[in-house]
Amino acid sequence: MKKKVLIITYYWPPAGGPGVQRWLKFVKYLPEFNIDPIVYIPDNPNYPLLDESLVSEIPDSITILKQPIKEPYKLAGMFSKKSSKTISKGIILDHKKQSFIEKLMLYVRGNFFIPDARIGWVKPSVAYLSKYISENNIETVITTGPPHSLHLIGLQLKERLGVKWLADFRDPWTTIGYHKQLKLTNVSKEKHIALEKKVLNTADQVIVTSSTTKKEFQQITSQPIEVITNGYDYESASTLKLDSRFSISHIGSLLSKRNPEILWNVLSDLVKENNAFSKDFQLNFIGAVSEDVLESIKNNELSNYINEVGYVSHKEAVMFQKKSQLLLLVEIDSEDTKCIIPGKLFEYMVSNRPIIAIGPRDSDVKKIIKETNTGNYFNYNDYEPLKTTILECYKAFQNKDLQSFPIGLQKYSRKQLTEQLTALIKK
Numbered sequence: 001m002k003k004k005v006l007i008i009t010y011y012w013p014p015a016g017g018p019g020v021q022r023w024l025k026f027v028k029y030l031p032e033f034n035i036d037p038i039v040y041i042p043d044n045p046n047y048p049l050l051d052e053s054l055v056s057e058i059p060d061s062i063t064i065l066k067q068p069i070k071e072p073y074k075l076a077g078m079f080s081k082k083s084s085k086t087i088s089k090g091i092i093l094d095h096k097k098q099s100f101i102e103k104l105m106l107y108v109r110g111n112f113f114i115p116d117a118r119i120g121w122v123k124p125s126v127a128y129l130s131k132y133i134s135e136n137n138i139e140t141v142i143t144t145g146p147p148h149s150l151h152l153i154g155l156q157l158k159e160r161l162g163v164k165w166l167a168d169f170r171d172p173w174t175t176i177g178y179h180k181q182l183k184l185t186n187v188s189k190e191k192h193i194a195l196e197k198k199v200l201n202t203a204d205q206v207i208v209t210s211s212t213t214k215k216e217f218q219q220i221t222s223q224p225i226e227v228i229t230n231g232y233d234y235e236s237a238s239t240l241k242l243d244s245r246f247s248i249s250h251i252g253s254l255l256s257k258r259n260p261e262i263l264w265n266v267l268s269d270l271v272k273e274n275n276a277f278s279k280d281f282q283l284n285f286i287g288a289v290s291e292d293v294l295e296s297i298k299n300n301e302l303s304n305y306i307n308e309v310g311y312v313s314h315k316e317a318v319m320f321q322k323k324s325q326l327l328l329l330v331e332i333d334s335e336d337t338k339c340i341i342p343g344k345l346f347e348y349m350v351s352n353r354p355i356i357a358i359g360p361r362d363s364d365v366k367k368i369i370k371e372t373n374t375g376n377y378f379n380y381n382d383y384e385p386l387k388t389t390i391l392e393c394y395k396a397f398q399n400k401d402l403q404s405f406p407i408g409l410q411k412y413s414r415k416q417l418t419e420q421l422t423a424l425i426k427k
Helices: 018-035 052-057 072-076 080-091 101-114 120-138 151-163 177-181 187-203 210-216 261-273 275-280 291-299 314-323 344-349 364-370 383-398 414-426
Strands: 005-007 035-042 063-067 139-146 163-168 203-208 226-227 244-252 279-288 306-309 326-330 357-359 375-378
Touching: 005 018, 005 120, 005 414, 018 035, 018 052, 035 120, 052 072, 052 210, 052 314, 080 306, 120 151, 139 151, 163 187, 177 203, 187 357, 203 210, 203 414, 210 226, 210 306, 226 326, 244 314, 244 383, 261 275, 261 279, 261 291, 261 326, 261 357, 275 279, 275 383, 279 314, 291 326, 306 414, 344 364, 357 364, 357 383, 375 383
Parallel strands: 005 035, 005 139, 035 063, 139 163, 163 203, 203 226, 244 279, 244 326, 279 306, 326 357, 357 375
Antiparallel strands: none
8 A cells, every 4th residue: 555645845837947846756756666645735826937848747646735825926016016026036136236125025025924925824734734634644744845934834734743744955944045135134033043943853854955954954953864866857868959059058047146257257258369169159048037147248248149048948948958068057156055956957967968067165066066077167266267168168069079978877867866755754
């Protein structure tokens, strides 16, 4: 008989973006390990990105439970639809460029909705799920955040019913970079810290996506913590012709703080110094790009080299990855972001295209890229090494010999990661 597991998540198809992929894929493979997943999601969520193509990936056999949710973003949209949608996507402008409305919205979001804007879903969810769990003999509950308010649902179900509870952190809580931009008061900061500590010390098992986050949480709790990274799924083996131009492609959102000035400087210099490079080069942006990034590119006289595609479906994003000459990965240059491993990294790795990554020193991304031989990693002041590497890649492109030679990728497959999750569920 299959073991029933209740999975509580906010992001679910037709939501787009990386947040939905992790648990969609776990749910896909859990039945193969004798686990029966039951998914609980909001009935009327406010998803900033939509990808209808992902709906077809939901297994027909699983049970999906839904309950309505009230979210402040809809109310905020009455005052400023553009600002509300932008903030809900995570695109926060530099403080000096924020309008009064944007500053006010960030203050309200940070101090009146703790831990986040989905806090209003906790109470009705606990009431509904308490009854469902009791009537259906469910012994294990999994919550995944952000939004971290979903962990409060797990916390209360644990306290009420004594169920086994696994808390999955796709990102950190109080140390995530955008917390500093939410204009939190000291009282609000303390509330976040207290809630984080209670969740980490009450959950039977904590799951994180990076070893750095594991070390951080080990300072707060003695509960068991397991690293289960994001990963890749096997896509249909379609052969795509590589771009005829020397394309460097960034897939996903490029936010204000994730602005690699050093890269724009390098590319600007290469364009000026190398006539052939200037004719072949193209910079692809597949996803939302902040105005700050576009302004930096303009200042470096690179605007004519941009192909700004915008947000596309996951399937289309995979095609762009496989066609591009180089894949660009950028993370904020901060101590807080060393633990961030974007989900797209793993799809980049199996696209068989070399990766150029820029981020903080000694990050988890750097270790994975080095271990899998999938590209090169640079810090924000590595001008000469970055320039040399891009020029070497360009020469290989000219010789039709620009390739990637990955090793040891199997442990990052979604199926193998699900097997790791299954061991925790059955423990």
